Amino acid sequence: MPASDYVQGLRDRVGTDFLLLPAVTAVIRDGDRFLLARQRDTQRWSLVGGGIEPGEQPADAVRREVREELGVDATVEGIVGAYGGPPLEAAYPNGDRVGYVTIAYACSLSSDRFALERAELIETSWVELADLDALDRHEWIGQVLQDAARS
Template sequence: MPMSPYVRSLRERVGHDLLLLPGVTAVIRDSDRFLLARQRDTDRWSLVGGGVEPGETPHEAVAREVLEELGVTPELGAILGVYGGPLLETVYPNGDRVAYITTAFECRLPNTALTLESAELLETGWFTRSDVDGLVRHEWIDTVLDDTR
């Protein structure tokens, strides 16, 4: 995914040093299945989400991310949890170190076709919790999905 202008400006000052960044995650559920997206940059399955931009509330950010990545405006529900720690730390191929703190929101989608952001996503799919265990995925999503029970 492309770097936001805000993060780019921070990187100009701190180089590859660790940045702690706020994020949002959409937990989109249909009965016992969850909507996951396979990301182009890592080829891993994950929940839809991204960074909170300056001046944006987390609610606005998760709605924007779902719209950007799936082409639909979600109906937002409850906050399911806030997550961070070692599983949400990463080093990008260019050496940039990042630790995310993400707020997970329950989201519902309108009954309409999805339009994937092809620069970021390869595909989406609906998976039961047990199906997710067999996917190549970002491991942190397990904790989020387990908290939805």
């Protein structure tokens, strides 16, 4: 997905220098399974989420991200945890460097029929923790899902 107007405005000023950005992550669970989504840009599995826009409450941001990426409404049930540091840092092909600090929210969905009409996601899958190591995934999601499984 293209950068938001806010991030693009920052990029216009700082170029590809490192930006630390606030984000949200949706932890969607069905019993012992968690919903993962494969991203179009990296082809890797991750959790649904994205950046918080200026003036936006984090819980509203996670609901917006779920709606944008899956086409369904989410109910926020609580906070799983907050995550950041090197595991959430990335360099994009255009040279932009970024680090995210994300608040992970436990969420439930209004439907399990997803509309992946946006170009951001390729597919979704329900996965058990034991199956994570077999997936090409963003490593940091393992910690988030372990924390969610304990709650």
